[in-house]
Amino acid sequence: MGRCLPFILLLIALPASAQIYKYTDANGNTAYSNQPPDGVKAQPVELPPLNSIEPQSPKDPEPPADATDREQPGSAYEVLELTGLPTTEALRANNGTFTVNVLIKPRLQGPHLFRLLLDDQPYGQPSNVPILQLVNIDRGLHSLAVQVIDGESIVQQSPSVTFTVQRVHKP
Structure with missing residues (x-):
């Protein structure tokens, strides 16, 4: 799990539009990359969409509600x-x-x-x-x-x- 933590953090930090690939390296460890390695069978990883809210420009102020x-x-x-x-x-x-x-x-x-x-x-x-x-x-x-x-x-x-x-x- 210790080796996977940096990869998981990398997955979280990457933008939603980037493609991530999962593969097994020569030592049998699961690894992740943004490019499929040559000569290794890599599977694309489906990431859920990020939830973010963009600030809107303020409209005409509405009177405060009672x-x-x-x-x-x-x-x-x-x-x-x-x-x-x-x-x-x-x-x-x-x-x-x-x-x-x-x-x-x-x-x-x-x-x-x-x-x-x-x-x-x-x-x-x-x-x-x-x-x-x-x-x-x-x-x-x-x-x-x-x-x-x-x-x-x-x-x-x-x-x-x-x-x-x-x-x-x-x-």
Whole structure:
């Protein structure tokens, strides 16, 4: 397993468009490469698509919703909250990229999607995956919430989480 770990990390780091090949080397070890080796039978490896969210340019700001609109009695979900963000210390993300998890009970229903709100503005494309990635977020204090939406309608919104992003400053 020790020899396979660098190859697994390599697989994770490669872009989705690159082809990966799996083969057995002369010593009988399983190896991975982005080019099939000469004279060795190599099998292409199917990789799942990466989940990433690209920042969108902000639209005209919408008026903030009242607190009564955000917490509706008889909500569709018993639990809707973000996890994976530190609340007592800074989040170290040297390139400003990190992921957050959505805790939701019961599971996300049919046409519903998750939409992140970064600093009270929609961030990225809506998704049905409960692991969401933020890319190139500026250092400093931010707030983050997740909404469950059905088309353009907000079904439910999580409480907002305030956190600080810490990045390396390069002169």
